[in-house]
Amino acid sequence: MSDAAAPTTPRERYRKQVRAEIKERAWEQIAAAGTSALSLNKIAKGMGLSGAGLYRYFTGRDELLAELVRDACQSLVDAFRTEVGRGEGDLDGLARALRAWALADPQRYFLVYGPPVPGYSNPAGLTSGMSEVMGLVLSACDALPGETWAPFVLHPERSRDGSAAASTLGMAVVFWTRLHGVLSLELSGQFIGLGFDPAVLYEAELGRLSLSSQRT
Amino acid sequence: MSDAAAPTTPRERYRKQVRAEIKERAWEQIAAAGTSALSLNKIAKGMGLSGAGLYRYFTGRDELLAELVRDACQSLVDAFRTEVGRGEGDLDGLARALRAWALADPQRYFLVYGPPVPGYSNPAGLTSGMSEVMGLVLSACDALPGETWAPFVLHPERSRDGSAAASTLGMAVVFWTRLHGVLSLELSGQFIGLGFDPAVLYEAELGRLSLSSQRT
DNA sequence: TGTACATCAGTGAACGCGCGTTCACTGATGTAC
DNA sequence: TGTACATCAGTGAACGCGCGTTCACTGATGTAC
Numbered sequence: 058m059s060d061a062a063a064p065t066t067p068r069e070r071y072r073k074q075v076r077a078e079i080k081e082r083a084w085e086q087i088a089a090a091g092t093s094a095l096s097l098n099k100i101a102k103g104m105g106l107s108g109a110g111l112y113r114y115f116t117g118r119d120e121l122l123a124e125l126v127r128d129a130c131q132s133l134v135d136a137f138r139t140e141v142g143r144g145e146g147d148l149d150g151l152a153r154a155l156r157a158w159a160l161a162d163p164q165r166y167f168l169v170y171g172p173p174v175p176g177y178s179n180p181a182g183l184t185s186g187m188s189e190v191m192g193l194v195l196s197a198c199d200a201l202p203g204e205t206w207a208p209f210v211l212h213p214e215r216s217r218d219g220s221a222a223a224s225t226l227g228m229a230v231v232f233w234t235r236l237h238g239v240l241s242l243e244l245s246g247q248f249i250g251l252g253f254d255p256a257v258l259y260e261a262e263l264g265r266l267s268l269s270s271q272r273t
Numbered sequence: 274m275s276d277a278a279a280p281t282t283p284r285e286r287y288r289k290q291v292r293a294e295i296k297e298r299a300w301e302q303i304a305a306a307g308t309s310a311l312s313l314n315k316i317a318k319g320m321g322l323s324g325a326g327l328y329r330y331f332t333g334r335d336e337l338l339a340e341l342v343r344d345a346c347q348s349l350v351d352a353f354r355t356e357v358g359r360g361e362g363d364l365d366g367l368a369r370a371l372r373a374w375a376l377a378d379p380q381r382y383f384l385v386y387g388p389p390v391p392g393y394s395n396p397a398g399l400t401s402g403m404s405e406v407m408g409l410v411l412s413a414c415d416a417l418p419g420e421t422w423a424p425f426v427l428h429p430e431r432s433r434d435g436s437a438a439a440s441t442l443g444m445a446v447v448f449w450t451r452l453h454g455v456l457s458l459e460l461s462g463q464f465i466g467l468g469f470d471p472a473v474l475y476e477a478e479l480g481r482l483s484l485s486s487q488r489t
Numbered sequence: 490t491g492t493a494c495a496t497c498a499g500t501g502a503a504c505g506c507g508c509g510t511t512c513a514c515t516g517a518t519g520t521a522c
Numbered sequence: 523t524g525t526a527c528a529t530c531a532g533t534g535a536a537c538g539c540g541c542g543t544t545c546a547c548t549g550a551t552g553t554a555c
Binding site: 491494495496497498499501502503504505506507509510511514516517518519520521522 | 540
Binding site for chain 2: 529530532533
């Protein structure tokens, strides 16, 4: 919790603080009406600033958006790391952390895993945070008790080179796509009125993942 | 292909034609830059009309958007029905039709199954077309050779009332969420640069669905 | 400790833009006698 | 077949709005001697 002993002047501290509040209010806007509703002017007014004042802290809308995406990724990494730190870094733990993180702010989830935001190219260079997320999922898959993930191998002809990682990687992708399938439909409100309990669906898919691993 | 013998006056025919062109250009805009980029004025200019001219055909942006959503649903229903008509109404046929339909216009897919569009409330009343889509998937699940879908039953305590539909319904939901998981991530470009072939992933998930059914 | 200067947060006005939408109006197309 | 009228497609100008962004400027905060 304690900040690093970086020699921060009062001004630098103030800048960080204001930048943080700007981003906080940006998240509120996004949570309320989606990414396209993000308005620099409204953020400024909300903080008692003139619209132009924001440009002391961000060079423009694009930079703000880029940093929001980065923060979103980092926040997911943190959630996963916390889970790992508590000794819950197995597939179940990560899956539940993922769902909790997504439900806490659906728009943030879609900013990372949703359709590309019109003005910005997020999937261009895979965010460094995202590769870490994948790495944690891979670790969890690797540590599973099941003997083989053969059913999830994608390219059998490629796994011949002795790399046990091929099946693990296939497993991780299935983990990702199946949970995303339930989660994104839930966050989109597609289950409303259909009588399904999204939490049950999610746990059921998760259980089926673990089951197929314990089947020797 | 032949129109119904409705007594259409030339004017009515012309109106339908212009409305159709408006929607066509609207789809082009959405395909190019997402739903939020839909601009009535640009559509009008593109057709050589003044911006105000559009209001002869749509009461406003909302009505146009609503009709686009309806058309998108109907188009998916048509794709499914065509597949059924060709005798390919099984799970595999529907799944492939779904993917082809999605790839033909990713934004259209997201308009139906994606995050709610800011200004419009699509999932309020389940579109009548969507319930038909679900119906066709249910039929396909029901016609599967497997003896039981027990692994997919969601609420075992509820399926005690002899309704065999409980397991079928669970199966249909899993069909939906798993394929959506792969498809939506593919359409979002999330697989780019990761070395996966989305088509292979999709077929693999589909195969696993069928496999678990053939296991007595 | 006090003065001179540089740095920087924030203002207010303006720019150009595109949006959805309204309104009074023109001109062509269809209808009724 | 020709005339009088109603319907309706489309225009052009305007309204109000909010957007991102720039620019010259003010006033407070920090720094150097």
